[in-house]
Structure formats: structure tokens, C-alpha cells
Amino acid sequence: MDSLSYLMPNYRTIFHGVELFPPPEQFRTAHENYVVGGIKDLRGTFSAGVCIEVIEHLSPDVLRSLISELADVSEVGALYYFNSGQPDFVKNDDPSYLDPIIRGHIVSYSIRALEHIFMEFGFKIIPLPGRSWGFLAEYDLTQEVPNAEQLMQRIWAAIPENTSILKDNGFGPLMYSIGVESARCYLEHAIANERTKWALSLINDRDRR
Numbered sequence: 001m002d003s004l005s006y007l008m009p010n011y012r013t014i015f016h017g018v019e020l021f022p023p024p025e026q027f028r029t030a031h032e033n034y035v036v037g038g039i040k041d042l043r044g045t046f047s048a049g050v051c052i053e054v055i056e057h058l059s060p061d062v063l064r065s066l067i068s069e070l071a072d073v074s075e076v077g078a079l080y081y082f083n084s085g086q087p088d089f090v091k092n093d094d095p096s097y098l099d100p101i102i103r104g105h106i107v108s109y110s111i112r113a114l115e116h117i118f119m120e121f122g123f124k125i126i127p128l129p130g131r132s133w134g135f136l137a138e139y140d141l142t143q144e145v146p147n148a149e150q151l152m153q154r155i156w157a158a159i160p161e162n163t164s165i166l167k168d169n170g171f172g173p174l175m176y177s178i179g180v181e182s183a184r185c186y187l188e189h190a191i192a193n194e195r196t197k198w199a200l201s202l203i204n205d206r207d208r209r
Contacts, residue, residue, distance in 0.1 A: 001029045001033070002029050002031065007169060007175060008166075008175060010170070015033060016042060017031065017033065017034045017035065018037060018041065018042055038069060039073060040072065040073075042073055045075045046078060047078045048078060048079050048080065050080065050081045050083070051080060051083070052083045054082075054084070055107070056084045056097075056098075056105045057107075058107065059106065060107070064117055067117060067118055067137075068121050070123075070139075071139065074139040076140055077139065079137075080136065080137045080138075082135055082136075083133060083134045084133065084135075085097045085105075085132070086109065087132075089132035089133045111125055118137050122140075123137045123138060123141075124138050124140065125145070128190075129190035129191065130186075130189065130194075131190070148190060148194070149191070152187050152188075166179060
């Protein structure tokens, strides 16, 4: 929150943070919108957010409680990014990820499990192609889950008000450029990998004949 206040001083008040178990006071932000407590202690409604390395510490019942509170403060169409290692990530990239003693990681939620929990409270899960350590949750069950190509369209056709916020700050269009290029690179890499696998499968099918 302190970094956002520095990078986007014109919009520092739109950002909020909440931690149920915060670090010692000397390591906390002094931002006026920082809340020590749960999501239910936040005021107002929200259209976007991030949750980094949290849900792997939570049992399914506790996660349900968290998502229920998130639904209560979410506007229709609100989009949240969650960072948490899924089973493929644990198996292929970080076998020591599940570590209840030191890291406190007790669960690795699959996309299917997340869908089951989040849908109870009006969210759909949007997998991030090729990224088994993160996913999106959108508070809107009226639309289909977008595929990679549709996510790319969202990046290039962002809501004008959001684009203005990212461009109108003390650093000019820096935040907009970082956001667009990061998201685009991730998606284009995943799309290229899938198309390569598809092309190779055609070649393999031909060779088998």
C-alpha cells in the first residue's frame, strides 16, 4: 500500500488492505485504509483485489468463511487475483510447498476444488493458462468462464476508467504499461505453448499412421 501510494499518489485512497494476523506494528503500513481484522471489518464494496499466499494456510471450512465475507463486499463483476500453489505446481515445481510445520501450508487447492467452494458464494474461477500458482475469481456467474483468447481481449479492451487511473499518476503511463505487458506476456506464452502442443500432436498422429 505504501508503494502504491508512492507510485499513484492521486489515487492512494482507493486502495485498502486487510490482515487478520498482521506483522509487528513497526513493519506495518501507516496507510489510513489498512485494517487489522477480517474482510467483514472493511467498509464499502470493492471491484478488485489480490490475495497472495493465504488460502494454502486455510482448511476448506475456513476458506468458505473467507469467501463468504468476500462476497458480501464485492460489486457485481469484481475480479480478484489469488496466488496459491495448485497440485500441479506442488508436484512439478515445489514438492516442499506443503509444509505445515515451517511454512504453515496445509492445503493445495485444485481448480476443481476451488470451483466447488467459490461457486457457493457467487464466484466463478478463471484458471490462468500455464500458471499453476495463481487463478482469478470473478463475482459473476452470469457469464461463461473466459478462455485465453477472451482474457487477451479483456487486456486490450480494459474499462476506460481503470485505464485512466493507471495512466494518470505521478509516473505517467508506467503502471499501465507494466500491467498490460506483464499480463500479455503471460497469456501469449501460455497460448503459444498450447498451440505448439496441438501442432506436435498432429505430427505425432500423422507419424503413427
